Amino acid sequence: MRMSRLFLRTLRDDPADAEIDSHRLLLRAGCIRRLASGIYAWLPFGQRVLAKVAQIVREEMDAAGAQEVTLPIVQPLDLWKQSGRDSAYGPLMFRLQDRKEAEFCLTPTAEEVITTIVGGELSSYRDLPVNLYQINWKYRDELRPRFGLLRAREFLMKDAYSFHVDEADLALGYQAMYDAYGRVFSRCGLTFRAVEAASGEIGGDVSREFMAVSAVGEDDFVWCRSCDYAANVEAARRQVVTKEPAAPGSVPPRERVHTPALPGIVGVAEHLGMRPDEMLKVIVFDVDGTLGLALVPGDREVNAAALEQALAPRPVRLYEDDDFAANPKLPKGYIGPDFAGASIVVADPLVRGRPEWVTGANEVDHHVRHAMLDRDFTVQVWADLAAVAPGDPCPRCGSALSIDRGIEVGHVFQLGTKYSEALDVRYTDESGEQHPMFMGCYGIGVSRIVTAVVEEHHDEVGITWPAAVAPYDVHLVVLPGKGDVAAEVMRAADEVYDALTHAGVAVLYDDRDASPGVKFTDADLLGMPVRLTLGAKGYQRGVIERRDRSTGTEQELSLTDDVLTVSPDELRALVAG
RNA sequence: CGGGCUGUGGCGCAGUUUGGUAGCGCGCUUCGUUCGGGACGAAGAGGUCCCGGGUUCAAGUCCCGGCAGCCCGACCA
Numbered sequence: 001m002r003m004s005r006l007f008l009r010t011l012r013d014d015p016a017d018a019e020i021d022s023h024r025l026l027l028r029a030g031c032i033r034r035l036a037s038g039i040y041a042w043l044p045f046g047q048r049v050l051a052k053v054a055q056i057v058r059e060e061m062d063a064a065g066a067q068e069v070t071l072p073i074v075q076p077l078d079l080w081k082q083s084g085r086d087s088a089y090g091p092l093m094f095r096l097q098d099r100k101e102a103e104f105c106l107t108p109t110a111e112e113v114i115t116t117i118v119g120g121e122l123s124s125y126r127d128l129p130v131n132l133y134q135i136n137w138k139y140r141d142e143l144r145p146r147f148g149l150l151r152a153r154e155f156l157m158k159d160a161y162s163f164h165v166d167e168a169d170l171a172l173g174y175q176a177m178y179d180a181y182g183r184v185f186s187r188c189g190l191t192f193r194a195v196e197a198a199s200g201e202i203g204g205d206v207s208r209e210f211m212a213v214s215a216v217g218e219d220d221f222v223w224c225r226s227c228d229y230a231a232n233v234e235a236a237r238r239q240v241v242t243k244e245p246a247a248p249g250s251v252p253p254r255e256r257v258h259t260p261a262l263p264g265i266v267g268v269a270e271h272l273g274m275r276p277d278e279m280l281k282v283i284v285f286d287v288d289g290t291l292g293l294a295l296v297p298g299d300r301e302v303n304a305a306a307l308e309q310a311l312a313p314r315p316v317r318l319y320e321d322d323d324f325a326a327n328p329k330l331p332k333g334y335i336g337p338d339f340a341g342a343s344i345v346v347a348d349p350l351v352r353g354r355p356e357w358v359t360g361a362n363e364v365d366h367h368v369r370h371a372m373l374d375r376d377f378t379v380q381v382w383a384d385l386a387a388v389a390p391g392d393p394c395p396r397c398g399s400a401l402s403i404d405r406g407i408e409v410g411h412v413f414q415l416g417t418k419y420s421e422a423l424d425v426r427y428t429d430e431s432g433e434q435h436p437m438f439m440g441c442y443g444i445g446v447s448r449i450v451t452a453v454v455e456e457h458h459d460e461v462g463i464t465w466p467a468a469v470a471p472y473d474v475h476l477v478v479l480p481g482k483g484d485v486a487a488e489v490m491r492a493a494d495e496v497y498d499a500l501t502h503a504g505v506a507v508l509y510d511d512r513d514a515s516p517g518v519k520f521t522d523a524d525l526l527g528m529p530v531r532l533t534l535g536a537k538g539y540q541r542g543v544i545e546r547r548d549r550s551t552g553t554e555q556e557l558s559l560t561d562d563v564l565t566v567s568p569d570e571l572r573a574l575v576a577g
Numbered sequence: 578c579g580g581g582c583u584g585u586g587g588c589g590c591a592g593u594u595u596g597g598u599a600g601c602g603c604g605c606u607u608c609g610u611u612c613g614g615g616a617c618g619a620a621g622a623g624g625u626c627c628c629g630g631g632u633u634c635a636a637g638u639c640c641c642g643g644c645a646g647c648c649c650g651a652c653c654a
Contacts, residue, residue, distance in 0.1 A: 016647080017646060146647085203579095300653090515612060517612095
């Protein structure tokens with residue numbers, strides 16, 4: 001592609017509303033332009049990256065035995081009412097009506113549609129398993145779109161759905177997808193982890209999230225460097241170390257202390273000369289309409305997912321500011337583990353780890369010292385409530401866990417029969433009996449991969465595309481100089497461009513009438529893995545310069561002996577380095 | 578949804594306090610010089626100052642009401 005004809009405008013200045021590196025660079029490099037909040041146009045340069053990522057996904061899906069389809073973006077809302085997810089997705093869905101006032105939505109995902117279609121086509125165990133996928137735009141009216149493509153309202157997603165006769169076959173199909181996902185992210189040049197996930201709205205039992213490791217990610221996950229354990233913080237566990245309670249009598253009686261206007265753990269600890277981990281944190285929640293308390297050490301957070309799990313199937317909801325406002329009698333910030341209004345007390349085993357605690361006195365502006373388990377307060381349910389913190393022991397091997405941030409680029413689920421039962425999708429087995437199909441679903445954020453790739457592959461001057469997803473293989477810069485030789489240099493550069501193109505190399509050819517500085521700066525920003533520079537001086541010496549974008553390594557190639565005379569295969573190898 | 582900040586040529590911004598002919602840098606056009614890391618000179622083009630209403634002789638600026646964008650938060654007492 002000749003740059004003089006390419007629809008591309010690089011930006012000198014950083015756009016003011018781009019916060020993270022990938023968003024900033026994708027805008028500056030002319031990959032995308034914003035049309036509305038969380039809605040982006042893909043321009044030719046970015047489109048090539050998107051297409052390359054999509055092609056990698058396509059190849060790996062096909063290799064794993066999945067078959068590509070294209071499903072409608074506009075979906076009848078009735079389907080969502082049947083599955084019960086109309087209300088579950090709620091305002092996350094873009095909704096619309098046709099001229100007859102029939103209701104539709106823009107697809108946020110496609111379990112309902114694919115299930116309906118498969119159910120209409122297949123009815124025998126002989127037809128299973130089957131795995132169908134599409135690469136298509138998805139729509140979610142996010143609470144807060146942000147960071148460019150990272151959390152967009154319109155995004156390109158690969159979604160695959162597999163159908164099986166039983167759980168064992170589902171597990172096989174799931175594993176095939178899991179393996180394919182690893183290959184996809186590796187090929188895209190991402191550093192990633194497959195982490196245990198708490199299944200959310202989609203439902204199901206077994207699932208893994210694929211996290212591209214990145215400081216700008218929106219998800220925290222723990223991982224163990226020694227044994228490979230990795231989990232989303234919500235699903236993460238740590239090794240439980242149980243201590244015997246301290247002997248009675250060793251702790252002084254409770255003592256009430258005045259802690260005026262200090263409703264926070266840190267403030268109270270400072271006031272009393274204690275450490276936060278010597279304080280007992282008491283979190284108020286609602287369970288089935290009654291009030292419950294969750295206890296963790298003061299330096300710990302309560303993992304809401306773990307609390308829910310501990311009390312399941314009873315619904316749990318942590319108190320928010322509104323709840324406290326509605327219950328002015330609750331001494332917010334000063335509630336103790338013996339609060340009279342509590343119907344249940346749940347505590348983390350860490351609460352056994354200390355003979356006495358400083359905690360709320362159930363009265364505004366007062367705390368108590370020397371609160372002792374089983375003497376001054378009791379616990380009905382023990383559960384791993386405390387969120388995992390860096391340095392905690394790994395639940396598998398006991399080594400220190402670390403917490404990293406990641407961008408969720410993929411998610412695989414074993415759904416079981418949730419959708420096939422709701423939408424009545426059955427097959428007939430050998431003996432003529434009907435059973436719901438077992439389903440798996442598998443998503444990849446294709447446009448989000450582009451952002452994750454730029455986050456991982458850039459430097460202070462621009463993008464450093466991995467070869468597999470680079471929009472072009474080679475950036476050819478011609479510097480014709482002045483005088484009679486200029487036309488010759490241009491002609492030689494044209495020849496190089498033609499030779500490379502005929503060899504199957506995708507070339508971005510900077511044939512613009514611009515200064516060397518402009519061309520080099522743009523080449524750095526646009527970030528093709530290899531830059532070839534043909535200048536007047538080099539031309540006269542018969543050489544063309546090859547520079548590796550990410551390492552900065554330079555070498556000279558002979559124009560006549562190498563570039564313009566070798567076979568296409570040799571030329572490709574020469575350029576690739 | 579709550580809080581904060583911001584809307585002025587394509588991009589980045591000043592001007593708003595104290596109302597008085599809409600500015601700067603980059604980019605764009607033309608000409609000349611320059612030509613291996615964002616060159617220089619000269620001459621140009623380009624703006625409903627987010628939208629609507631109000632005050633005023635006069636509004637980018639003041640008042641009222643909207644809209645949009647970005648950031649933070651939306652369980653940690």
